[in-house]
Amino acid sequence: MESVDLLYKAIYIIAIFGITLLIATYSTYFERKIAAFIQDRVGPNRAGPLGLLQPLADAGKLFFKEDFIPSKSSKALFILGPGIAMLVATMSSAVVPFGDNLIIGGHEINLIAIDVNIGVLYVFGVVSLGVYGLMVGGWASNNKFSLLGAIRAASQNISYELAMGLSLIAILMLSGTLSLREIAEQQQGFNWNIWYQPLGFLIFLVCAFAETNRTPFDLPESEAELIGGYHTEYGSMKLGMYLFAEYINIFVASAVMATLYFGAYNFPFMLELEAWLVNATEDAVTANNIVTLIGVAVMFAKIFLFIFFFMWVRWTLPRFRYDQLMKLGWQILIPLAILNILLTGGGILLKDYLF
Amino acid sequence: MEPLSNRSKKVQKREMTFAEKAYLPAIAQGLGITLKHFFKKKATVQYPEQTRERSEIWRGLHVLKRDENGAERCTACGLCAVACPAEAITMTAGERKAGEENLYREEKYAVTYEVNMLRCIFCGLCEEACPKAAIFLQDDKVAPARFERDEFIYGKDRLVEPLKTTETK
Numbered sequence: 346m347e348s349v350d351l352l353y354k355a356i357y358i359i360a361i362f363g364i365t366l367l368i369a370t371y372s373t374y375f376e377r378k379i380a381a382f383i384q385d386r387v388g389p390n391r392a393g394p395l396g397l398l399q400p401l402a403d404a405g406k407l408f409f410k411e412d413f414i415p416s417k418s419s420k421a422l423f424i425l426g427p428g429i430a431m432l433v434a435t436m437s438s439a440v441v442p443f444g445d446n447l448i449i450g451g452h453e454i455n456l457i458a459i460d461v462n463i464g465v466l467y468v469f470g471v472v473s474l475g476v477y478g479l480m481v482g483g484w485a486s487n488n489k490f491s492l493l494g495a496i497r498a499a500s501q502n503i504s505y506e507l508a509m510g511l512s513l514i515a516i517l518m519l520s521g522t523l524s525l526r527e528i529a530e531q532q533q534g535f536n537w538n539i540w541y542q543p544l545g546f547l548i549f550l551v552c553a554f555a556e557t558n559r560t561p562f563d564l565p566e567s568e569a570e571l572i573g574g575y576h577t578e579y580g581s582m583k584l585g586m587y588l589f590a591e592y593i594n595i596f597v598a599s600a601v602m603a604t605l606y607f608g609a610y611n612f613p614f615m616l617e618l619e620a621w622l623v624n625a626t627e628d629a630v631t632a633n634n635i636v637t638l639i640g641v642a643v644m645f646a647k648i649f650l651f652i653f654f655f656m657w658v659r660w661t662l663p664r665f666r667y668d669q670l671m672k673l674g675w676q677i678l679i680p681l682a683i684l685n686i687l688l689t690g691g692g693i694l695l696k697d698y699l700f
Numbered sequence: 701m702e703p704l705s706n707r708s709k710k711v712q713k714r715e716m717t718f719a720e721k722a723y724l725p726a727i728a729q730g731l732g733i734t735l736k737h738f739f740k741k742k743a744t745v746q747y748p749e750q751t752r753e754r755s756e757i758w759r760g761l762h763v764l765k766r767d768e769n770g771a772e773r774c775t776a777c778g779l780c781a782v783a784c785p786a787e788a789i790t791m792t793a794g795e796r797k798a799g800e801e802n803l804y805r806e807e808k809y810a811v812t813y814e815v816n817m818l819r820c821i822f823c824g825l826c827e828e829a830c831p832k833a834a835i836f837l838q839d840d841k842v843a844p845a846r847f848e849r850d851e852f853i854y855g856k857d858r859l860v861e862p863l864k865t866t867e868t869k
Contacts, residue, residue: 383734387744547724661734662727 353454358439361458365438368652369592370400376592376656383660407585415578419485426482427579427586433478434593437471440464441600442526444610444641448630456610456641457526464525465513468601469506472556475594476502479558479565482587483575494574497667498565501555504674505562509552511682512545515689516605525601529609534616537608541692544685546606548678553598555674558591560659564667599651600644607647610640759822759837762815764860767805772860773834776810783829788819805832813859817843817852 374389374396381388389396414420444456461467476499483495516538520528532538539546555562566574573579576587603609615636622632665673719725745752754760765773776793794811796804803809826835846852 379738382738382742385737385740385742387742387746390746657731657734657738658727661730 347452349450350452350454353449353452354458357454357456358458361438361443362435365435365593365596368596368648369589370404372592372595372652373403373588374400375652376659379653379656380660383657404582404585407582410581412581412583413578415487417487418578419487422481422485423578424583426478426485427583427590428478429481430475430478430590431586431593433471433475434590434597437468437597438593438600440467440525441597441604442529442609443600443644445633445637447634447637449634455526456637460524460526462522462524465517465523465528465605468525468597469510469513472594472597473502473506475590478587478590479575482579486575486578488578490571490573491575491577494565494567494571494577497571498558498575501558501562501564501670501674504671505552505555505678508548508674508678508682509556511679512548512552512685513605515542515545515682515685518686518689518693525604525609529604529611532608532611534611535608535613537606537611539606542606542685542689544681544688546602548682548685549602549606551673551678553602554655554658555670557594557598557655559595559655561662561665562670563664564670567664595652595655596648599648599655602651603644603647609647610637610644612640612643615640754839756839758839759824759827761817761838761841761843762820762826762854762859763836763838764810764813764856765834765836766861766863769802769805770863771801771803771805772809773805773832774810774813775806775808775832775834776813777808777831779829779831780826780835783825784820785823785825786819786821788816788821789826790814790816810856813856815854815859817854818849 377399378388378396380386389399392398392402414423439458440461442455442457442460447454447456479498480495483491483493483498486492516528517523519538519541520531522528522531528538554560558565564574565571566576571577576584579587618639619632619636622635623629626632767773776791778791778793781787781789781791791810791813793808796807796809822837824837827837843852843854
């Protein structure tokens with residue numbers, strides 16, 4: 346790889362990292378705004394115009410609070426917990442394709458941080474590491490409520506990862522690849538996977554809610570029973586890191602769902618638009634770049650819609666009871682996912698047989 | 701036993717249908733309701749900038765009025781204190797000295813006049829009891845929140861209507 350390409354890649358990676366953090370920051374703001382709007386309130390509107398500086402004020406407050414470490418805790422692990430949660434959350438957006446190719450000065454830049462051929466597995470591996478952040482933090486706090494929250498988080502994440510993985514297998518059977526980039530490319534135009542995998546998407550969506558510890562599956566931190574769950578003993582910016590990691594996870598989950606089921610950066614009539622642009626401008630490079638940039642905007646629009654959906658559901662549904670959660674995961678979602686695999690396999694065979 | 705009304709329904713536990721068991725239609729319905737609220741007009745009044753509209757006869761903070769020459773109308777008769785159901789009003793009376801005719805309207809006046817805003821229930825009975833039309837409850841002011849209890853005891857310095865100077869007339 347040439348040094349110019351490396352430079353572009355580095356710029357892209359820094360940009361994606363920054364955008365991830367920015368979106369997570371403003372997710373906190375929009376969470377509060379959406380909560381308020383759904384409850385017929387106005388929400389934060391005092392810090393800056395429309396309250397837009399509220400996330401900065403929140404972060405400033407967290408930084409200036411006392412950074413407390415319980416005396417009987419395992420100090421190293423106590424500090425490591427939020428670190429792992431944050432690190433793992435920011436790592437997983439690396440393989441998500443946010444757009445097609447940009448061509449600048451003859452260099453073709455893939456709008457994906459690292460194009461590995463096992464992208465789906467990478468996302469899964471990294472996301473399941475995320476439970477270590479909660480586990481380590483909850484255990485190191487030396488607090489029964491924290492430990493209970495951590496155990497809940499671990500068992501919940503493991504249970505729902507199974508159904509999530511099984512629902513993904515159907516997608517992999519259709520696409521025949523593990524690379525998120527190739528999966529995105531196969532959904533050219535309006536040929537999105539959601540049309541072939543509605544049941545799979547439903548299962549994946551429910552599991553994504555459970556994986557990100559969002560309502561109705563926010564049992565690890567259910568404040569009514571467990572005070573604060575795994576982050577009971579945390580304060581200051583360590584607590585901030587945990588909460589922040591949750592929002593980054595939502596962003597990543599939304600990006601993965603948009604990529605796998607809603608065609609990533611693809612939008613209807615994109616090929617026609619590119620052909621028309623090539624005719625109009627008589628410059629294939631400009632046409633390609635314009636279509637790519639629109640694709641990036643479309644990708645982010647899809648992600649924002651999913652993030653909105655996450656928040657919308659949070660302020661609509663009450664929390665599950667723990668036995669209901671386990672029953673849903675093991676007795677309903679996993680059999681449904683297996684059924685979905687069978688249906689998909691049958692569909693593929695039927696298609697081969699008929700055509 | 702005979703039913704009191706014929707409106708009571710017999711409760712029966714029936715099996716849930718598949719749609720109810722699947723929970724998804726109910727979720728969709730709930731999401732619809734919250735989305736409806738999302739676009740509803742908000743009831744919030746942005747308080748320091750806006751204030752809620754008050755009725756003409758709304759009873760707020762007390763004021764001790766002056767007459768047309770700027771002299772205090774109150775003669776410290778104590779009828780307001782007697783009328784007050786919350787016993788929020790106390791006063792001490794004094795005799796007007798020579799040369800104070802422009803300050804106090806009659807020979808007797810209130811040296812101190814205190815209303816305890818924590819006791820006051822803003823019923824307006826003092827206003828009705830006053831024979832001199834000296835005390836009124838304003839419709840545009842409230843007793844603001846304070847940190848100390850003794851700050852709620854309003855003396856004459858905060859109750860008496862400010863003197864109208866020539867500039868502000």
